[in-house]
Amino acid sequence: MNGTRAWIVWGVGVFAYMVAVTQRTSFGVAGIEATERFSATASVLSVFTVVQLLVYAGLQIPVGVLVDRFGPRLLIAGGAALMLAGQLQLAAAESVGAGILGRSLVGAGDALTFISVLRLLPAWFSGRKIPVLTQYTGIVGQLGQIASAIPFAYVLHRFGWSTAFVSAASLSLLALVLTLACVRNRPAGGEAPVPLPLRQTGTSLAEAFAQPGTRLGMWTHYTVQFPGTVFVMMWGFPYLVSAEGVSSAVASGLMTFFVVVAIVCGPWMGSWVGRHPLRRSTMVLLIAGAMAAGWAAVLLYPGPAPLWLLVLLVALLAIGGPGSMIGFDFARTYNPSARLGTATGIVNIGGFIASLVSMYLIGVVLDVLNSSGFSGGNLYALDSFRIALSVQFAVMAVGVAGILRTRGQIRRRLADEGSPLPPLRAALARERQRRRGERGGPGPQ
Numbered sequence: 001m002n003g004t005r006a007w008i009v010w011g012v013g014v015f016a017y018m019v020a021v022t023q024r025t026s027f028g029v030a031g032i033e034a035t036e037r038f039s040a041t042a043s044v045l046s047v048f049t050v051v052q053l054l055v056y057a058g059l060q061i062p063v064g065v066l067v068d069r070f071g072p073r074l075l076i077a078g079g080a081a082l083m084l085a086g087q088l089q090l091a092a093a094e095s096v097g098a099g100i101l102g103r104s105l106v107g108a109g110d111a112l113t114f115i116s117v118l119r120l121l122p123a124w125f126s127g128r129k130i131p132v133l134t135q136y137t138g139i140v141g142q143l144g145q146i147a148s149a150i151p152f153a154y155v156l157h158r159f160g161w162s163t164a165f166v167s168a169a170s171l172s173l174l175a176l177v178l179t180l181a182c183v184r185n186r187p188a189g190g191e192a193p194v195p196l197p198l199r200q201t202g203t204s205l206a207e208a209f210a211q212p213g214t215r216l217g218m219w220t221h222y223t224v225q226f227p228g229t230v231f232v233m234m235w236g237f238p239y240l241v242s243a244e245g246v247s248s249a250v251a252s253g254l255m256t257f258f259v260v261v262a263i264v265c266g267p268w269m270g271s272w273v274g275r276h277p278l279r280r281s282t283m284v285l286l287i288a289g290a291m292a293a294g295w296a297a298v299l300l301y302p303g304p305a306p307l308w309l310l311v312l313l314v315a316l317l318a319i320g321g322p323g324s325m326i327g328f329d330f331a332r333t334y335n336p337s338a339r340l341g342t343a344t345g346i347v348n349i350g351g352f353i354a355s356l357v358s359m360y361l362i363g364v365v366l367d368v369l370n371s372s373g374f375s376g377g378n379l380y381a382l383d384s385f386r387i388a389l390s391v392q393f394a395v396m397a398v399g400v401a402g403i404l405r406t407r408g409q410i411r412r413r414l415a416d417e418g419s420p421l422p423p424l425r426a427a428l429a430r431e432r433q434r435r436r437g438e439r440g441g442p443g444p445q
């Protein structure tokens, strides 16, 4: 199944996703210009991002249902068309309302893209390649963030607002044309999943949600995706610069390091998941524990944290991106192909809901501490951030509880079906023997 054609289809799909990430992150780069163009305060500007993320999260389940019904090609093309329209609208917008309309269109187009690209994988590839390619899809997509941080920012500063957003829009036009020309839902002669009658769509959604594997995927995505998203999309920069006292250049360097770590870890995690499908949730819990330990170390450090500790924190937060992709692997392995898009949509909501809730709560706590006088007039004081960022432990605890509950349900089902999960110690011993065997040592006794 994995011929040249499959690589072309996946390559174009990933390009479309990378362009979606560029459009998603382009507005963040243009914050200062946006303040001037729309004569808006910081909180009005944050509405642009919140609305965009709300549209994105709100559309995940409808998009999942649509991708099962109409196939990924139409949705990836539709996503590119919406983002093209959104960025052109933003290029011309001169009022806050017109700008928010543009960002909403971008959020909607973005929502259509990622789960549709993931939906191409089981149609064009097989076996252990799928978790690895799932990781690569996420990784290559993140390069879109670099495209908005460097070339988009250059065009914005050199040629101005409208030229920059029209240039960004042209990337979506290219993605649209390439998708229509190269992407097919499945190989020629491949079996098309029988589309469900419309009235069964609700049943399929309920069945996807009732499957504990889907909910395990959703809680996985919820638990390990949000700390990195909150850091990169909203609070990381003000925290590093205003509270920890690092320079803007160092803060930018740490943000770039974040992308690099996610890129380096993804393939390794994909192949690990392919080899240990029964230990995926353990890996997720380890990642969550490491992220919580990283934040605890930084927040409890007396005074500003040393740079090495901030570097370690950023590395741990970055691992959450590839870690959250394990959630999609749960959706794929526990659902039949006909409702895979729906299940993927449910999973993808998790991390974005947790991110929105955390971003909002951190802002509220900072505001309350400032208006009570605790912050001494500095909204972004280190001690205020220590308290506000601790909100994330509570959000994460909810996710960990969800993971433990759903994985317990799955394990009980496996035991009832007569194939209980072997203890972790036995699995690790088997893995050691396998490695010894690979190195030419004595094989299993």
Ligand SMILES: N[C@@H](Cc1c[nH]cn1)C(=O)NCC(=O)O
Residues within 6 Å of the ligand: 114, 137, 138, 139, 141, 142, 225, 262, 266, 320, 321, 322, 324, 325, 348, 351
């Ligand atoms: N977890 C992210 C993608 C990712 C992969 N590696 C680092 N980040 C995710 O869920 N993405 C959904 C999307 O639409 O981007």
